[in-house]
Amino acid sequence: MASNSIEEAFRYKLVNTAAITNLVAAAKIFWLEAIPKTAFPYLTYFVVSDPHAPMSFDHTDSGQVRMQVNIFDDNKSRALSIAHVVRDALDQVSGAIDGVTFAAMNCKGIRVLKQMDDNAYQATFDTMIQYYDV
Amino acid sequence: MLRKWTSKDPKTEFAQLIPKALRMIGSVILGQARELCPIQSGRLKGSLTFALAGEQSTPKKPAGPGDIIGKPSSPNEVWIGTNVEYAEAVEYGTRPYEINAPVKIKGVGWRYIKRHPGISGQSYLRHALDIERKRSIKLLRDAIEADYGK
Numbered sequence: 001m002a003s004n005s006i007e008e009a010f011r012y013k014l015v016n017t018a019a020i021t022n023l024v025a026a027a028k029i030f031w032l033e034a035i036p037k038t039a040f041p042y043l044t045y046f047v048v049s050d051p052h053a054p055m056s057f058d059h060t061d062s063g064q065v066r067m068q069v070n071i072f073d074d075n076k077s078r079a080l081s082i083a084h085v086v087r088d089a090l091d092q093v094s095g096a097i098d099g100v101t102f103a104a105m106n107c108k109g110i111r112v113l114k115q116m117d118d119n120a121y122q123a124t125f126d127t128m129i130q131y132y133d134v
Numbered sequence: 135m136l137r138k139w140t141s142k143d144p145k146t147e148f149a150q151l152i153p154k155a156l157r158m159i160g161s162v163i164l165g166q167a168r169e170l171c172p173i174q175s176g177r178l179k180g181s182l183t184f185a186l187a188g189e190q191s192t193p194k195k196p197a198g199p200g201d202i203i204g205k206p207s208s209p210n211e212v213w214i215g216t217n218v219e220y221a222e223a224v225e226y227g228t229r230p231y232e233i234n235a236p237v238k239i240k241g242v243g244w245r246y247i248k249r250h251p252g253i254s255g256q257s258y259l260r261h262a263l264d265i266e267r268k269r270s271i272k273l274l275r276d277a278i279e280a281d282y283g284k
Contacts, residue, residue, distance in 0.1 A: 032255055033229075046254065051264050051265050064264075116233070122227075126260070
C-alpha cells in the first residue's frame with residue numbers, strides 16, 4: 001500500500017536501502033522515539049517543520065519539509081560513521097518513493113550531541129525534502 | 135521608479151539599511167520561536183533573543199542574568215538563540231535517560247524520578263525559521279524597496 005504521509009514514504013526509503021539496513025536493522029528504525037531498551041545503534045526520524053502542512057499526518061499537500069534523522073549509539077565514532085552512511089544514502093535522492101514524489105532531498109551537516117546520562121551519543125542531521133502527491 | 139539623488143554614498147546608505155532589515159527579521163523569527171517554545175518554568179522562552187553585529191542581545195525575564203548570546207562578526211547576519219544549557223536538548227530531542235533526581239512536573243509538583251522519558255519533537259528554533267523564511271525574504275525586499283524604490 002502506498003504511503004499516506006511524507007514520514008511513511010521516508011520510512012519506506014530508509015528500510016529499503018541496503019546501505020542503511022546493513023548498519024541499522026529495519027526493526028531498529030523508528031518514527032519519533034525508539035521503543036524502550038532498544039539495543040544500540042538505532043535510528044529515529046521525525047518532521048521538524050512542514051510550513052505548508054503543519055499536520056503532516058492525514059493531510060494532503062505538497063511542499064517542503066524538514067526531517068530530522070538521529071542515530072543513537074554508545075560509541076561516538078560509530079554513531080558518526082553510521083550518520084555519514086545514512087546521509088550519503090539519502091542525499092540528492094529524488095523520484096517516486098512508495099507513491100510520494102520527492103522532487104529533491106538535500107541533507108545538512110551532521111552534529112554529535114552527548115546524551116544527558118553520558119551513556120550515548122546522538123548523531124543528528126536535517127534533510128530538506130521537497131515533495132508532491134501526499 | 136527613479137530615485138532622487140541625495141548626494142549620500144549608496145554604500146553607506148545600504149550599510150544602514152541592512153541592520154534595520156535584519157532587526158525586523160530577527161524580531162519576526164524570535165516571535166515565532168517564542169510561540170513555539172515549550173514552557174515549563176518559562177526560562178527558555180524568556181532567554182530566546184537575537185543579536186546583530188555590534189549590539190548585545192537582550193533576553194527577557196525570567197531569563198537568568200547571564201543569558202545573553204554571542205553576536206555575529208559580520209554586519210550581514212542576525213543570530214537568534216539562547217544560551218540556556220538545556221536548550222539544545224529541547225531543540226534536537228533526547229532519548230530516555232537515567233536521572234535519579236527530583237524533577238518539577240507541570241501540574242504535579244516536585245517528584246523524585248529515576249528515569250526521564252526523554253524529549254522529542256519540540257523543535258522551536260528551526261521550526262520558527264522555516265515558518266518565517268518567506269516572510270523574512272519579503273521583509274528584506276520591502277526594506278530595500280522602501281529606501282530605493284521598486
